Amino acid sequence: MSCQRLKDWIEERYDVEEMKRLARHKLVPVHQYEIWYYTGGIAMFLFVLQFITGMVLSFYYIPYFEHANKSIIEIVTKLNMGWFFRSIHHWGAQLAIMVLFIHAFSTLLLKSYRKPRELLWISGFILLAISIFFGLSGYFLLWDERAFAAVRVATGGAGNLPVIGGFIKAFLRGGIDVTGETLIRFYAFHVSVLPIITLALIGIHVLLVQYHGMSVPLSLEKKPQKQIPFFPNLFYKDLIIWLLVLGIVVSLATLLPPEIGKMADPLAPAPENIKPEWYFLFLFQTLKLFPGDILGLNGETIAIILISCGILFFFLIPFFDRRSSRGEKSVLFTWIGVFYTLYFIVMTIIGFVS
Amino acid sequence: MKIAYSLVTRRTFLNTLFGGWLVAFCGGSLYALLKFAFPTLGKEPDFVVLKTTDFINIPPNSVKPFAWGGKLGLFFKKENGSTYALKGVCTHMECNITYKPEDKKFYCACHKGWFDDNGKNIDGPPPKPLEFFEITTEGEKLIVAKKGIKVELPKA
Numbered sequence: 001m002s003c004q005r006l007k008d009w010i011e012e013r014y015d016v017e018e019m020k021r022l023a024r025h026k027l028v029p030v031h032q033y034e035i036w037y038y039t040g041g042i043a044m045f046l047f048v049l050q051f052i053t054g055m056v057l058s059f060y061y062i063p064y065f066e067h068a069n070k071s072i073i074e075i076v077t078k079l080n081m082g083w084f085f086r087s088i089h090h091w092g093a094q095l096a097i098m099v100l101f102i103h104a105f106s107t108l109l110l111k112s113y114r115k116p117r118e119l120l121w122i123s124g125f126i127l128l129a130i131s132i133f134f135g136l137s138g139y140f141l142l143w144d145e146r147a148f149a150a151v152r153v154a155t156g157g158a159g160n161l162p163v164i165g166g167f168i169k170a171f172l173r174g175g176i177d178v179t180g181e182t183l184i185r186f187y188a189f190h191v192s193v194l195p196i197i198t199l200a201l202i203g204i205h206v207l208l209v210q211y212h213g214m215s216v217p218l219s220l221e222k223k224p225q226k227q228i229p230f231f232p233n234l235f236y237k238d239l240i241i242w243l244l245v246l247g248i249v250v251s252l253a254t255l256l257p258p259e260i261g262k263m264a265d266p267l268a269p270a271p272e273n274i275k276p277e278w279y280f281l282f283l284f285q286t287l288k289l290f291p292g293d294i295l296g297l298n299g300e301t302i303a304i305i306l307i308s309c310g311i312l313f314f315f316l317i318p319f320f321d322r323r324s325s326r327g328e329k330s331v332l333f334t335w336i337g338v339f340y341t342l343y344f345i346v347m348t349i350i351g352f353v354s
Numbered sequence: 355m356k357i358a359y360s361l362v363t364r365r366t367f368l369n370t371l372f373g374g375w376l377v378a379f380c381g382g383s384l385y386a387l388l389k390f391a392f393p394t395l396g397k398e399p400d401f402v403v404l405k406t407t408d409f410i411n412i413p414p415n416s417v418k419p420f421a422w423g424g425k426l427g428l429f430f431k432k433e434n435g436s437t438y439a440l441k442g443v444c445t446h447m448e449c450n451i452t453y454k455p456e457d458k459k460f461y462c463a464c465h466k467g468w469f470d471d472n473g474k475n476i477d478g479p480p481p482k483p484l485e486f487f488e489i490t491t492e493g494e495k496l497i498v499a500k501k502g503i504k505v506e507l508p509k510a
Contacts, residue, residue: 176397
């Protein structure tokens with residue numbers, strides 16, 4: 001009874017029927033590549049998981065160099081289910097970044113970035129970059145020896161960029177070196193700056209998907225399209241997949257809780273066998289290809305400039321790929337997409353096993 | 355006084371005025387915000403003063419760390435007893451290095467860089483040798499200074 005009254009109350013003020021009609025009328029294409037459509041939804045689901053677990057962790061984490069490492073140990077040893085939420089936050093982050101890479105490469109290979117979806121590609125690319133920075137800043141909050149060395153190398157690497165490098169390095173570090181100041185700064189990035197940008201960008205990204213509809217691969221575009229309603233058909237499929245993903249995250253979090261290293265000491269040597277997080281391994285391996293000195297120039301700087309150019313080209317692909325924007329077959333960019341994907345996978349594997 | 359005609363319309367004039375106001379306001383705010391967010395940079399020290407007794411008696415073929423500003427400094431005694439001080443930071447990506455007494459070499463674990471006991475980069479990616487300092491002793495004081503720096507201690 002009262003439920004009906006509440007419904008009426010809302011409907012008198014807001015046009016709920018219209019929204020329902022919109023949801024009912026939204027159709028999504030069905031074809032052999034549709035499995036890639038789910039990667040975006042999975043990424044969004046993992047982001048929600050990260051936001052929730054991150055919020056509860058921030059109740060207890062202390063972003064001060066003397067207490068940071070200890071406060072995480074307290075979270076996982078003394079608080080109710082603390083180990084679980086911390087572990088979920090860790091594995092959620094790993095999977096989110098992995099899914100984002102899969103989402104990006106599938107978009108690249110299916111050329112879903114083509115006209116008029118350039119802004120979708122751009123907002124997605126920035127979201128991927130932000131997620132990696134989320135990963136790095138979160139990793140640093142552990143304030144253990146590995147995190148300390150990793151952030152020194154990452155910020156130092158950014159410092160190798162010509163002209164703006166020094167500025168970026170000092171801005172990220174909050175001084176000339178990685179110190180407790182850097183920890184506070186990275187905490188601020190991790191819990192306030194990045195989340196707000198991420199929320200805004202996810203909003204834009206999802207709105208743009210609604211505006212343009214789902215992209216159909218070039219090869220299928222001209223054939224007759226089969227479509228199914230988004231609600232409830234695809235929505236239920238999404239829910240099934242999210243449940244599976246939740247199962248994976250919870251299993252990983254329970255069976256493989258991440259370790260916490262020794263508290264960082266700015267005067268201690270870098271720990272043996274140190275390696276960056278897996279999503280930096282392809283960069284790490286690329287850097288290794290360059291000698292320290294190339295024709296009298298700093299090899300590191302040259303490597304970083306070349307890597308930056310590679311990333312910039314990736315970012316601008318929708319604007320370079322003129323053929324697919326005209327709706328024609330674009331073999332060259334298929335190969336470029338395959339090259340980027342294989343390079344990332346192969347270099348990551350080499351970095352992992354070497 | 356009434357102006358017969360004007361080069362700009364009232365609308366353009368007002369748009370420019372308000373536009374200018376907005377640009378000035380946003381620009382100024384952004385500048386102030388950036389100035390706030392951008393740190394005042396410190397500087398590495400020119401020299402540090404340590405206690406001689408803490409360092410001079412370390413065994414040969416070993417190092418002892420000290421703080422060089424916020425960075426790692428290493429006091430190093432070679433096997434023949436000669437002593438040195440150097441910055442314990444890899445010249446490649448700024449990771450802290452460690453001394454391997456069995457190899458008589460310095461090692462950086464971040465990207466597998468090696469330096470010999472004179473600080474020369476001999477293997478891996480480091481592009482430059484390690485930075486060695488000058489050491490002098492004045493009674494109890496062990497003064498570690500950048501090369502070419504004239505140290506003037508305050509008279510106590």
